[in-house]
Amino acid sequence: MTEFHITADQGEAALMRDILRLIAHEPTLEHVVSPLVELAVDITDAEAGFYLVFESPRLLRVAGDHDLFPEDWSDESLKELVNKLEEELYVSANVFEPFNTRYQGWLLMPVRMRNNTISVLCLLFESTTALSDEAIEILSALVDGLRIVTVTARNMARQETSLRNQNEFVRIVSHDLRTPLTSIQGFASMLETDMMGELNEKQHHFVDKILAGVAQMTSLVDNIQDAGRFDPETGFYEMERIPTDLVELVRRIVDSNLLPAEKQELTVVMTADDDIPILNLDSVMLERSITNLVDNAIKYTPNGGKIEVKVRHAGGAVVISVSDNGYGISPEHQKNLFQRHYRIRRREHRRVRGSGLGLFIVRSVALQHQGDAWVESEEGKGSIFSILLPLSDDNIIGDQGAPV
Ligand code: ADP
Numbered sequence: 410m411t412e413f414h415i416t417a418d419q420g421e422a423a424l425m426r427d428i429l430r431l432i433a434h435e436p437t438l439e440h441v442v443s444p445l446v447e448l449a450v451d452i453t454d455a456e457a458g459f460y461l462v463f464e465s466p467r468l469l470r471v472a473g474d475h476d477l478f479p480e481d482w483s484d485e486s487l488k489e490l491v492n493k494l495e496e497e498l499y500v501s502a503n504v505f506e507p508f509n510t511r512y513q514g515w516l517l518m519p520v521r522m523r524n525n526t527i528s529v530l531c532l533l534f535e536s537t538t539a540l541s542d543e544a545i546e547i548l549s550a551l552v553d554g555l556r557i558v559t560v561t562a563r564n565m566a567r568q569e570t571s572l573r574n575q576n577e578f579v580r581i582v583s584h585d586l587r588t589p590l591t592s593i594q595g596f597a598s599m600l601e602t603d604m605m606g607e608l609n610e611k612q613h614h615f616v617d618k619i620l621a622g623v624a625q626m627t628s629l630v631d632n633i634q635d636a637g638r639f640d641p642e643t644g645f646y647e648m649e650r651i652p653t654d655l656v657e658l659v660r661r662i663v664d665s666n667l668l669p670a671e672k673q674e675l676t677v678v679m680t681a682d683d684d685i686p687i688l689n690l691d692s693v694m695l696e697r698s699i700t701n702l703v704d705n706a707i708k709y710t711p712n713g714g715k716i717e718v719k720v721r722h723a724g725g726a727v728v729i730s731v732s733d734n735g736y737g738i739s740p741e742h743q744k745n746l747f748q749r750h751y752r753i754r755r756r757e758h759r760r761v762r763g764s765g766l767g768l769f770i771v772r773s774v775a776l777q778h779q780g781d782a783w784v785e786s787e788e789g790k791g792s793i794f795s796i797l798l799p800l801s802d803d804n805i806i807g808d809q810g811a812p813v
Pocket of ligand 1: 736792
């Protein structure tokens with residue numbers, strides 16, 4: 410971290426420039442408060458100073474000369490301090506009762522945000538001193554700087570808490586949904602195998618529908634769970650790489666993909682180049698992503714259509730593509746397709762359920778592998794979704810050497 414030393418013995422403009430630079434460099438309380446408090450002490454010839462941040466009416470933290478903060482300050486005395494600050498608009502150079510310290514003068518500069526005192530800059534003097542207008546002006550600028558940093562820090566802390574709560578919520582919901590789904594799936598499968606007595610054709614048909622619904626819901630829950638692992642802004646998540654045979658992985662997906670009852674006439678075929686190396690990939694997340702693409706192709710292609718999954722060696726990369734001859738997507742929708750929760754409202758899609766998370770996950774996973782994901786599509790003709798994984802850096806295993 411760069412050390413900033415701001416001193417008062419320079420012109421006012423230079424001082425302001427340094428303060429702004431300090432804040433812009435890293436707008437965190439830890440980084441900014443100490444140098445600014447030191448500067449305030451310097452400018453005013455105070456003995457010491459500290460900075461209190463309130464999460465009203467509690468004290469959140471103290472920065473600066475910690476040991477000067479009177480240990481016997483209770484929440485009550487803090488409340489009193491906050492109230493007093495609300496009365497005193499700007500600077501109070503009086504001894505501040507009821508605090509018993511050896512200091513004769515206290516200078517308190519409340520930092521306000523929409524009528525609330527969010528923090529206060531405290532300076533301590535051995536004797537009461539009059540401050541020059543210039544010093545007060547610089548102090549006001551310091552307080553403005555402290556306000557920016559304090560508000561930023563509070564917003565960041567709130568955002569982190571809300572993200573944590575959201576992730577926790579998603580984790581609990583998806584976990585609790587899985588248990589009943591597993592039991593529905595188990596009992597419906599028992600019915601399907603005629604273990605509990607032979608079913609007639611109509612009953613078989615309905616059981617198939619239950620199983621297809623359960624499978625869809627399970628994949629939805631998995632997607633929600635995965636999305637909970639992501640940072641919603643950046644799509645970032647913790648990678649877990651293992652040596653992965655992409656061809657094998659894609660074959661497993663294609664072979665296991667159960668076509669729903671109403672799509673039995675769809676064909677799903679796979680082709681792969683023979684020189685695809687074993688790569689160091691987040692196999693679980695890639696499997697999830699490719700499964701999403703194949704599932705989508707099935708969902709958005711009418712019965713009788715054709716889906717093709719290809720694994721190709723293309724220059725310095727491997728490209729996995731899933732093409733279909735289904736409904737296709739208009740150029741205007743293609744732009745937003747990979748955003749979280751983006752779904753296209755179309756008549757043909759009306760009965761297709763989904764969360765709009767699938768493609769967001771696909772793109773995030775590709776980006777995490779330093780690759781990319783994209784779509785080429787024409788309405789009424791079909792779509793090709795592709796994931797590119799570069800044969801470089803962390804994707805390569807050990808000394809496999811530079812790719813062709
Ligand atoms: P979901 O399928 O859960 O709605 P996705 O993120 O996987 O969410 O897809 C977002 C939207 O993109 C879908 O709602 C659908 O309208 C469109 N889409 C995805 N794949 C295809 C495809 N192969 N053909 C046509 N539209 C598609």
